[in-house]
Amino acid sequence: MTGIEDYTRQYGLVDKIDAFGYLDYLAANPDAPRKHGKVVLVTADTPLKASRGEGKTTTTIAMIDALRERGIDAAAVLRQPSMGITAAGSKGGASGGGKALLTHPEIVDWGLCGEMGAIEAAQNLLVSFAEKAIDDGLLDTVLVPRVSEVPSRSLRQIAVDRGKGNVPERVVLTPTCELMQIVVLSRSMDEIAERVSKMVAGTKDGKAVTFGEFIDLWRITGILTDAVKPAKTETVNGSPVYVHGGPFANVSLGIPTLVSVDLACALHDVVIVEAGYGADAGAQKWLDIACREFGAQWPAAAIVVTRASTWRDDPALSWRYPFHVQRLEGLGIPTFPLINLWEGEDDQVPALEQTAAELGFRKPVIGNLFRDGGDALAPQLDDFVAAVTGEEETDVPASHRGEPLVDNVKWVASHAYGVPAERVIEKAGFAESLADARRLCESAGIALDDLALVAVKSPATMTDNDAAPADDRTVTLKKVEVHAGAGVVHVNLTTSLTTPMPKIV
């Protein structure tokens, strides 16, 4: 009998799984055994700054250890951290900590099995092909950016062919590039090839030219052969963890690959999915892009992580955490506050519980997950387990496909950031950028408004000034960028950096 082991290969200290192949097998064999796991989204309060995590990965790991301790077949799906950032020391690793840890955190933090490097090479090769197309008279302007896995502020704006063409270019971080988005959203290698063929390489006489018009797609899919396979590792307690896809939900998708979540759902009963930064970033992207537009599973529950200090000690920003919890509940998702205590904070539990009650939250799950791991959570999960083992199925809310882009942005500003449409402001140049994007799409034979919206923003803010009084908060629209292959359109908001190149510390 065929099973998942036939699609699994050891890859050093982890396994890699041919998820495309296994899911194809399940589709072709309706009677083959499989599970129908429920997705639980782990998200967080908006962080006070980009480099300060609330503990989502630690929570995700502790949660599956706790659920398995209770006899539930739970697994986690994580995104691969950006090695450049980790190695540079701008941010800690993304593999948990203390007792809530992966067996080989160093593998996950330091490049895994070369997935990010392969995506980097493939997107950079596309840029080289676009340059060749200029030589061949097929293009006059390259639009697809080069990528780097290593952060460097000076790469944000570069000129290539210095001394001759002096062609201005920009370099984006590998996890944020269109090819990473394609890997995250595609459910087969054929879909990847199809999406790469629809990527806009650049323009000729103002009209979009796609890669499908002039490259051999096998040159790109060949590079991605292993990169499209989710990695499987485990926690120090033996709980299964899948790692696939890139970070940075503030400026890109920042969610695990859809295929890694589909795979985990076919193999386990509860699948904890980590989405990046605050609920306004990763969770918004999972719900409004992955679920509404790309067929991902609507979560059976959500966990919103915060620290005791984040939640209570900055009064001007303390509206954000309850806003996130109530927004997710309002969508019909049972939403559990989880407060990740640090050393010396155990005595705050009664006060935190009281605040949660005053805010009308479900009873919060509270624990020092670094110190105690899943043991701190297991006894507190009765309500959570009831929510995720129930039979109710929620319908996925309707797609926004076809709605005018600016209306779509206003909807996100209102629902995910709490800023009504009349306080969504267009910066000088935005209208022109929007018109350019619309023309580019028309020339490529696609409709801009059919693309899924990716809000690009700072990880630490939802509005132009989160500390302003509620009625004064605004969201400013800055520019539009089409990723036709991925099927998304970026709109830059608030204080976003188009290309985050964190300072090395």
Place this chain on the structure above:
Amino acid sequence: MTGIEDYTRQYGLVDKIDAFGYLDYLAANPDAPRKHGKVVLVTADTPLKASRGEGKTTTTIAMIDALRERGIDAAAVLRQPSMGITAAGSKGGASGGGKALLTHPEIVDWGLCGEMGAIEAAQNLLVSFAEKAIDDGLLDTVLVPRVSEVPSRSLRQIAVDRGKGNVPERVVLTPTCELMQIVVLSRSMDEIAERVSKMVAGTKDGKAVTFGEFIDLWRITGILTDAVKPAKTETVNGSPVYVHGGPFANVSLGIPTLVSVDLACALHDVVIVEAGYGADAGAQKWLDIACREFGAQWPAAAIVVTRASTWRDDPALSWRYPFHVQRLEGLGIPTFPLINLWEGEDDQVPALEQTAAELGFRKPVIGNLFRDGGDALAPQLDDFVAAVTGEEETDVPASHRGEPLVDNVKWVASHAYGVPAERVIEKAGFAESLADARRLCESAGIALDDLALVAVKSPATMTDNDAAPADDRTVTLKKVEVHAGAGVVHVNLTTSLTTPMPKIV
């Protein structure tokens, strides 16, 4: 009992071997079983152009299949091809062809286990650290170049921080970078760390500043954890093949890692080592850098591959093949001409044998290796087997360490290219470049003349004009570049491109 299997892990379709660990184990356990394999160098005629191989990899694979057919425990050590070049289509793969093939050529050709990507990320991270050092006032000029695995002519010269600093930089291909050289030459992770610490990051007030003065070395060695492990795969006939290190012996080392050859010699009786491009490139680097300066094994025999057409059909260049064969024989290395026939060339065998006899060669090995694989060779290898199973040990010729750099270049020009010292010409600017390099070394506390010479040149020529009459051939010295961490100094000759960025085809 401990064995090689304890240092081997499956890595998808290949194995990866902790060669540093296994060789440490052998060193610490003198009674542990091991072999003392003889190294055989496979090299070639100078190719007519860079993109046209003579069939070295095909020969290497056919040779081990033939030797094993004869009951000899033979293995091959190959370099990993540059995926950027392979994927771009500028050059075929480097995993053999026809019946002389690896089981999974696609793995080797398309990024292997991410080794090149890891080295790229690590060297680019060094550049980012150097930029940070400029911010911190520790450096005023960055000397270490960024790298790319993907070829693009427009990256040869770039400006970063466009619109502000407009800092000129250059980008080199990953396989040619100093960090790749360090991986090729080092025999432990400690040696890698030590060599990275000695890399010149740049200068401050004209004085060299090394990375050891301001970075945490674990950030680099962490990235290289898996990249330093040789991959093991096999031919379609089951013969063992190790793959490790990068190509481009014309502009860098272009030899397999020393540790992969040491490993293979501890496990097999005959180890066929492939060195890149012609004998004037890869073989010259193996002999004069790896053996003379870095303790690699002097070859017990050499095979010089050519095609029937290369050898005979360009009269102006026909001096090169006999020159290579005779030079290697002159070094005391039993040297076997091997003529790799193409379809329709079988009837040329008698004429080729006669030409070889007239030139005083050993009896050539001749076969269509693509069509017939090792079967074409096995019956012809009596003399070869006698040479590599003999007891003679040749002393490695003396190191050139301490000799003035220009004398060293003249020695190479004379011995490896056939151009006497008086026809080695210094181009305008060379003397200044040499003086700069000498000053840089002095400020770093090292002696320029202690570094091993890497001749940087076109893969298709040895002199300024190989088609000129022998007495008119010259070699022009263009510039000097120090790689203090790798312990080498580059001297650019003839028509070399400092940074080869082949056109994508």
